[in-house]
Amino acid sequence: xxxxxxxxxxxxxxxxxxxxxxxxxxxxxxxxxxxxxxxxxxxxxxxxxxxxxxxxxxxxxxxxxxxxxxxxxxxxxxxxxxxxxxxxxxxxxxxxxxxxxxxxxxxxxxxxxxxxxxxxxxxxxxxxxxxxxxxxxxxxxxxxxxxxxxxxxxxxxxxxxxxxxxxxxxxxxxxxxxxxxxxxxxxxxxxxxxxxxxxxxxxxxxxxxxxxxxxxxxxxxxxxxxxxxxxxxxxxxxxxxxxxxxxxxxxxxxxxxxxxxxxxxxxxxxxxxxxxxxxxxxx
Numbered sequence: 001x002x003x004x005x006x007x008x009x010x011x012x013x014x015x016x017x018x019x020x021x022x023x024x025x026x027x028x029x030x031x032x033x034x035x036x037x038x039x040x041x042x043x044x045x046x047x048x049x050x051x052x053x054x055x056x057x058x059x060x061x062x063x064x065x066x067x068x069x070x071x072x073x074x075x076x077x078x079x080x081x082x083x084x085x086x087x088x089x090x091x092x093x094x095x096x097x098x099x100x101x102x103x104x105x106x107x108x109x110x111x112x113x114x115x116x117x118x119x120x121x122x123x124x125x126x127x128x129x130x131x132x133x134x135x136x137x138x139x140x141x142x143x144x145x146x147x148x149x150x151x152x153x154x155x156x157x158x159x160x161x162x163x164x165x166x167x168x169x170x171x172x173x174x175x176x177x178x179x180x181x182x183x184x185x186x187x188x189x190x191x192x193x194x195x196x197x198x199x200x201x202x203x204x205x206x207x208x209x210x211x212x213x214x215x216x217x218x219x220x221x222x223x224x225x226x227x228x229x230x231x232x233x234x235x236x237x238x239x240x241x242x243x244x245x246x247x248x249x250x251x252x253x254x255x256x257x258x259x260x261x262x263x264x265x266x267x268x269x270x271x272x273x274x275x276x277x278x279x280x281x282x283x
Contacts, residue, residue, distance in 0.1 A: 004041045005117045005128045006101060012036075013045050013137040044123060045131040068109040068126060078250060080224035081183075081216040081274050082260035087149065090176045090279060091116070100144035105133055105165060106151025116147065134160045138168045148177040150275075153193050159203070166206055169282040175207060180275035182221030184228040197270040200278055207280030216274025217260030224274065227253060 011018045012029035019030030027036045027043065037044045064071040076083040095102045095115050102116045109124035119136070120127045131137050134157055146165050152158040158179075165175060179195045195203055200212060227249045235242035263269055270276070 001114050002104075002111050002126055002128055003102070003113075003115055003117045005043065007043075009101065009139050009142040010043065010129075011137050011139055013131060013135045018139060041128065042123075043129045045129065045137045046121060047130075065109045065124065068111060068124075071108075072110060078254045080227055080250065080254065080257055081220045082257040082264070084215060084264075084277075086213070086215065086277050087112075087147065087176060090147070090174075094145050094174050094176075098144075101142065102145040102147070103143055103168075104147045104149075105136070106148055106154075112147070134164060136164045136168055140167055141170045143168045144170055144173050146173070146175045146177075148175065150178050150180065152177070153180050153183075153191055154188050156192060158193060162203065163206075166282055171282055173282045174210070175204075175278070175280050175282075177204070177278045177280075178215050178275055179203065179278070182218075182225065182272050182274055184224055195276065197273070197276060200276045204278050204280050206283070207278075208283050210279040210281060211277075212279075213277050214264040214269050214273040214275075215277040216257075217264030218266075218269045218272045218274075219259040219263055220257050220274035221272045223253060223256050 007020075007022065010020055010027070012020060012032060012034060014034045015029060015032040017029055017031035020027045021030055022038075026038055028034070029036075064074060091113055095113065098115070100115075102113075103119055104110065104112055104116050105119045107118035107120050107124075107127060108122070109126050111118070111126045117128045118126050119129045119131060119133065121130065121132060123130045129137070133151070134155065146169060148165065152161060155161045162177075169175065179200055181194055181196055183194065185191050197212065201209070227246065230249050231242050231245040235245055260274075264273065
């Protein structure tokens with residue numbers, strides 16, 4: 001069970017006013033008079049315009065996300081990216097057993113800890129606050145820790161999103177973020193950008209770096225591209241065949257990714273790593 005968001009840190013995303021008046025079914029901004037629905041302790045500051053999903057794997061992921069435990073297990077086991085304990089270690093060190101405000105921004109339907117509140121653009125069951133992460137309805141300097149994993153590549157303006165996260169962090173607050181590097185296109189609902197190791201350092205340049213490390217690793221980067229290549233080459237340009245092959249090949253080859261338990265620690269693994277974990281602190 002996630003942590004209920006403290007309503008005292010919320011602001012109006014339209015005019016940034018903190019004059020939010022709580023009613024039975026909504027919040028109303030005392031400045032611009034805009035209303036935002038709420039159901040019990042869940043707040044809805046954004047309604048996504050739905051787009052048609054055409055990718056078979058994305059459709060399967062969307063269905064599985066309703067069952068978050070099964071989804072998390074499936075992703076960790078069958079996806080081409082080797083899982084790690086980095087996030088778990090971060091939560092244990094900076095969040096667990098502490099009286100702080102911690103957010104998982106772009107959480108999906110996951111539930112990492114009862115100490116963490118979930119924010120996403122989609123109103124999943126485990127999401128406490130639905131909003132656009134390029135315009136987070138939270139006061140400046142009010143959050144102690146932020147988690148953001150495999151989300152920024154799906155944001156049109158990731159630089160704006162990371163500035164928003166820095167804005168709401170307290171001085172000295174910490175962030176755990178993952179940005180992909182060697183990964184094929186994957187729509188959720190779309191996909192826009194990647195970052196190299198050096199690009200990752202620049203992207204988080206307004207933070208004091210604690211650590212940057214390979215996530216997944218070089219085998220994960222190679223495996224995902226290889227899976228896509230095989231599905232593309234042997235589908236002969238027929239999309240339904242490609243979609244079936246992509247799923248079948250993923251299930252047949254996923255064990256190879258576990259080589260990265262060793263390889264991601266090699267110094268030059270960053271040249272073709274699947275992505276990078278960034279841990280930093282607000283200056």
